[in-house]
Amino acid sequence: QNRTDRKVRDTQRRQVVRFYLWSRHQQTGYQVLGCAAMFAYLTGFRPSEIRPYHVSGLSAAGVRVSNAKRKKGEREVVKLREWSPRLRLVVQRARQLHPAHRMYLFGNATGSPYTRSGWGAQWTDAMFEWIASFDEEVARELEAKKRREVLYREAKKGGAAAPPVHAYTITEHPAYFSLKDVRPAAITSKLEQRSADAYDFAAHANPSTTHKNYDRRKVKKASATE
Numbered sequence: 001q002n003r004t005d006r007k008v009r010d011t012q013r014r015q016v017v018r019f020y021l022w023s024r025h026q027q028t029g030y031q032v033l034g035c036a037a038m039f040a041y042l043t044g045f046r047p048s049e050i051r052p053y054h055v056s057g058l059s060a061a062g063v064r065v066s067n068a069k070r071k072k073g074e075r076e077v078v079k080l081r082e083w084s085p086r087l088r089l090v091v092q093r094a095r096q097l098h099p100a101h102r103m104y105l106f107g108n109a110t111g112s113p114y115t116r117s118g119w120g121a122q123w124t125d126a127m128f129e130w131i132a133s134f135d136e137e138v139a140r141e142l143e144a145k146k147r148r149e150v151l152y153r154e155a156k157k158g159g160a161a162a163p164p165v166h167a168y169t170i171t172e173h174p175a176y177f178s179l180k181d182v183r184p185a186a187i188t189s190k191l192e193q194r195s196a197d198a199y200d201f202a203a204h205a206n207p208s209t210t211h212k213n214y215d216r217r218k219v220k221k222a223s224a225t226e
Helices: 013-023 028-043 085-095 116-132 136-158 179-192 198-202 207-213
Strands: 062-066 078-082
Touching: 013 028, 013 116, 013 179, 028 078, 028 085, 028 116, 028 179, 062 085, 116 136, 179 198, 179 207, 198 207
Parallel strands: none
Antiparallel strands: 062 078
């Protein structure tokens, strides 16, 4: 009954690309997240479709996945994204991150799919590191955070009362975005480009859902009537 304003992040393509390029020079776990973020932008798939993405969905025609969000009794919809040079490259890089064959494209170190909480923790750490790479204030917070964590572990190990660990809220930073923020950015790009397949890309049963929840265009451009 108590309605609150839902926070909407206006995530841009450049943020996703910048995070992806940064991740290429980081530890393997962060590289996986970077590839997943770029994969999400290129395909418009939902986080629940990406975290457990199975390599069997890769085919000669492109990448496919069953719509993970559908109401009871609603028929299954398969989303197919045809290959583009960039999509093929991102998938190739994701598959090369681990030497052993994996069933899940964005699996963790053991090759298993991330749990939702495990993905969230890893993503927050990666975002903290990424934003600290270009924001000096966040970089100082990150160093302080690491020092506090060392003191916390030492206190716990010695049996002493562990000092409280102050948590800096990185999610409030303007540059921060989550995997679920990438899909609206991708759909908005399609709408801005006036792509003929924009609605198939969004894959909503009702096109009004696309405009109500995923259209983040700030300027609605159109030609004159005559």
